[in-house]
Amino acid sequence: MENREVAISLRGITKSFGDVTANSNVNLDVYKGEILSLLGENGSGKTTLMNMLAGIYYPDAGQIIINGKEAVIRSPRDAFDLGIGMVHQHFKLIDVFNATENIILGLEGKLNIKEAEKRIKEICDKYGFEINTKKKIYDMSVSEKQTVEIVKVLYRGADILILDEPTAVLTPQETEKLFNVMRNMKHDGKSIVIITHKLNEVQSISDRVAVLRHGEFINDMKTSKTNAQEMTDMMVGHSVSLNIERPEPVDPKPRITVENLTVVDEEGLVKLDDVSFTANTGEILGIAGISGCGQKELLRAIAGLEIVKEGKITYIHQDGRTEELLGKSPREISELGVKLSFVPEDRLGMGLVGNMNLADNMMLRSYRNGKSRFFTEKKQPRELARKVVDKLQVATPSIDTPVRLLSGGNVQKVLVGREISSRPKVLMTAYAVRGLDISSSYQIYDLINQQKKRGAAVLFVGEDLDVLVELCDRILVLCGGKVTGIVDGRNTDKYTLGSMMTQKGEA
């Protein structure tokens, strides 16, 4: 390690937003020809730190030394000039352009598409990317879009690549492909910084790990000399158990049956195609699939938020009475006495109102109750907010704080806390731990398990196959809106799921 050259050296980097210190006095080296994993919980300042290298933010204090020279990075262009390229979590591509047009967008000099395509092909051949230069972005899968983003960065001559949670949206097979490409780039002498939450990926891809906690640099070490438990403890600051509980379902009985459900969106695309399944009480039914395969529409249809072409969704009461949910609005469903809770994917855009405080957000579900027909009752929501903050250890200055100011994990705790407070009979969660750090994620798994033990039927839409396999009793796999199978969570592995998720493409 001693004889290696330093590519980036950060010295005393500090950055704050208002009263919040995102990075405080961070010192970090990245060597040439290595893959460094940057680990840390949500809000530990990983992305902020990397954004300062990419020219998105400017540090309040500290030095950035690139290849031995002090550098000032004021804009993404400066970053490119220094050979730094970042692939953000949310892609920054223009939908109606094709791959080549996106890659050369913004570059100076004469526009020569032919020449550009040739160079793109060279880059792809060198590192093993597969790219169709003529394909429009809107026709691309997430993994293809990501490839375009990475090639875009390489095209601009980047020697230092920063990838912000690149695997969050990929299937295991796609992740493996990405890692192969990353290894090729490493052998070519490029430095790669990868931000990720998944420890098994850290171990399989990176040479070194650096850990941030609360904006401070904690430690760095060789990946080969550490293990998942040590990394987690370092990230969290105290010891955490890494096992997900899976109690045996007690007396499972059908609670919701979905039959031949078909959903077609406004543009005539089939989102769900003849989907049938049963969700049982006291059981977690996992729903796996590549994003956009109908998971969202399925939950929305059950919640009464989707226009359904045909099918049946039957709710079975404790005493055996049945209720048809299809064609009813969320309000009509709740007036039937069907206790349905839904933790949607879009927390601040759908589950909560970002500008409202915790107490007012608690009111979203209950504001129609209360003695008066006209006036709102504020006392109960405030009590509930206090209880949720207390029980789920939500880090917030007060229950009068707008939820948008809370970190991702705390926002999710507020949402889940509200949804389970009604003691639901059915709990639906979509990507309940997306973007959450390890300790918050485990807390959410615990809460979901508690609901299962209470006898709720849980529908858990997830993207991390390791978690689905560990947490769920049964797993339903969706591919392009079709059910490709329902498997027993105890007798399956993520590779089986992964191939079921892409079955249609391979057939």
Place this chain on the structure above:
Amino acid sequence: MEQKVKEPRYHIVKRADINGKEAWIIRVVAILSALLLCAIITMVCTGDNPISIFATIFKGAFGTQRKTWITLQYVAVLLIISLALTPAFKMQFWNVGGEGQVLMGGLAAATCMITLADKLPNAVVILLMVVTSILAGAIWGVIPALFKAMWNTNETLSTLMMNYIATQLVAYFTIVWEVPKGSGKIGIINQNSNVGWLPNVGNKYLLSIIVATVVTIGMMIYLKYTKHGYEIEVVGESQNTARYVGISVEKVIIRTMLLSGAICGLAGLLLVGGINHTITTTISDGQGFTGVMVSWLAKFNPIAMIFTSLLIIFMGRGASEISTAFELNQSFADILTGIILFFIIGCEFFIRYKIVARKDLGKENA
């Protein structure tokens, strides 16, 4: 000194939530700076003493008892219109049709006064005026809302266009009812009988002020403590969230615009039946638009709107006073008003962001 690399000496940083006191200090500083700039410009352009100009502005608004009453009456009308627009804007429904809704309310009132004067007793005419003007405003407000709810049309365009239709309707009826023929205006309606003139409470200015007070308090309660108010807020913040919890977004949009238009109609009634006793196409004098500014500046807080509407009326009245007192033309008054508004609106930037000088700049230069 020469630096190897250029560094930004200053950069803009978003503030975390600012406390109320600091925000008000920034606003006061902004107003003071605006007055200072006005003073300098006045001196440079006219050579007049800025202090006396400021004194004249104040005198223009509050110089005599009568002037004070008129100022307060103006504030009241502007406040009612601003309050009317507030629930719509809070719902993120861009109601820029206040002008038309006020005009339609006024037209309905004028119609009652003109056509029913000889036929019905005064009290009945007034009652009909109240009902029809509120109804007319509400209808004018709900038409764009229906379009929005049913076909998701852009309400900014439709409310704006409804203004022109209202103006043309008033222009048409002005010709139908013009007195005397050929004059192109209606003149004071029922000048002798006073039929349909809203009653004086105390003096002729107080009625609008009382109505404004009631509307302010009512709107504050409506927005803050009622289920409707809560629904408006949720729909405004996120229609997805609203649907998710089972709020009918369409119903809320229609209901809120009925209310918004109805209160605008009420303002039209006051303008025609209580204040001017006539109707012209310019009777609302752009207040349907000024109200948008009043409402936004006050961040949709009805109580704060009292101050923002006062500020705008005060400046307007003062400015026209100096244009006569110093024989400056009206444009100069407009310049001063423009400067002050620019500072007031501009200071919101500094409330949201701060400018930070690079900390180690001094070190490096030393």
